[in-house]
Each structure stands twice: as structure tokens, then as C-alpha cells.
Amino acid sequence: MSPDDALRTAGLRATRQRRSVLASLRQRPDAVTAQDLHAELRRAGEPVGLTTVYRTLTALADAGLLDVLPRDGEQAFRRCGDVHHHHLVCETCNRVEELSADEVERWVSDAAARHGFAVTGHRADIFGICAACRAGV
Amino acid sequence: MSPDDALRTAGLRATRQRRSVLASLRQRPDAVTAQDLHAELRRAGEPVGLTTVYRTLTALADAGLLDVLPRDGEQAFRRCGDVHHHHLVCETCNRVEELSADEVERWVSDAAARHGFAVTGHRADIFGICAACRAGV
């Protein structure tokens, strides 16, 4: 999905600021804070008001285009490709890898059905230490 | 695990305030905010300073006894029975049911091994609408 498509999906106009925010999010697989993203854009010479960063991230998260994670006292956002969230997270370098998982899909349907739930989404994260970090890189 | 054991595990002394916080957490399956927990304890006639609530929740989360979730702009905490987190969350009433799942355990090991990760933990959440909420209760 292109940045402009994403914005359309969220019912937002395509502005320079929002494109910058989306472009930055696309490049990073890990979660980022509004404060950090604001600082990063400023460093990159594409200044966007902190207020706008907050409003854009919140709007995208409301539209279901971003996941929200807690990150010591702050809210961190990360893009989520689709309705299914399967991640492998390194607790040392915070890098995130996407996973695909048929077993999980099946488990989700079965478990929800057993409990009488209508599924709207799911998330499966594995936390660990990646090979590079274990090697001390 | 008893409240006092939990505190010992976290390397904390057993005080009246911390026991109150833990007792309150035990009774609720859903996540709670430091602010809300503080108000609740005050209503229950077991006043604990807001500062202490924050410090206790943070310490327990650091010790791995609590999960931290984002809850619009605030951090919500919920107890997690063990290292495995499998929840069925109703997006309407926010009730949380615990799940067990062998399929998920297997998937976790396999996926991590394929990517060279050393697993430290995992989490699998299913979001949906529970039967009661769908019935309009």
C-alpha cells in the first residue's frame, strides 16, 4: 500500500507532513515513539510539528494501520502490514521480523469458536535474542 | 503464587501497600491503570499513595510479574500467570480470558529456531467480540 493509499484509507488528506511520517514508518520495522519520530524528521531536514506527528500517528492507529505498544512510559507505534500480526522481536536490539504462520491462524479460529467469540484480529509475538545479539555484535 | 511470594520474587519487602496492590490485581483479569488502581484502593478504604502504586506496578513489571499494555495514552498493567501469554480479549467490554495452546507453543519453538532466535517469551492475543456483547447485554 502506497503512502497516499494509506492516507486515503484512513480518510486523511495527503500532505507533505503525513507523507514524511509514513515514509519514515515504512523504513523501520521496529516501533517508534512520536517524540523520536519527530526528532528524526527534524534531523532529516523534513521538519514536521510535534503536534502533527501525534495527530498523524493517532489517526493511523485509529484506522488500524498502526499497532500501539507501550515503551517505558511512552506509546510506540509500528506499522502492521495487514490484519494479522506475527512478529519475532529481539529484546536486545529491538529489531522486529515478520512471520507467517498457518498454525496460528488455525489456532485463532478454533480457540475463538470454542469461546463464542467473533474474531476481529489477533497478534502473536515471540520475544527473544537474535543471533547477532547473542554473538555480541 | 501468594502475594508475599510474588513480592519476594521481585525482591521487594512485603508492606501493607504492596499487598493491597497485589490483592487488587489478583481479582481482575483485565488490565488496570496506575491511576485507576489508586482510585479504586482509595474507594476501598485502603489508601495507597499514587507514587507507591506507580513504583509497585513498575517494579512488578520489571520482575516480569505483570504485562504492560497501552491504554489510550496510559500504561495499563495486568498480571500474567506465567511466561506464556495467551489471551482472548473482548474489544467491547475489555474482558480477558486466558487460553492454553499447544499449537502456539510448537509454532513458537519452530519459528524462533528457523530464525536463529533464543526464545525468552511470547504472547498470543486474539481480539474479538464476546458472545455476551454480541447479544447486546
Next chain:
DNA sequence: GTTGTTGCAAAGAATTTGCAACATA
């Protein structure tokens, strides 16, 4: 042109810290 968006400054909340009195082991 109409309506949505931006960003500043200010307000509002959440969370943390300093420190003296107090409780636990």
C-alpha cells in the same frame, strides 16, 4: 471556495524524583 491541516503556545495528564518520616527484616 470550502473544508481539512498545520504548528505554535498553553493547558492538561501521566509519571518520576527529592526528601524526611516511617516500617520491615
Next chain:
DNA sequence: TATGTTGCAAATTCTTTGCAACAAC
């Protein structure tokens, strides 16, 4: 008794809002 804990008030963030200038459709 030695050390960890509490809670108040103050200080620090993080996040939201009011509003006038500006940009997208």
C-alpha cells in the same frame, strides 16, 4: 538497628487543545 519504603509536593515528561494562518480537494 540498618536498610528499604512511603507519600507529599515539586519537577519532568508526554500528549492534547485553542486558534489563526495555510494547503488540499
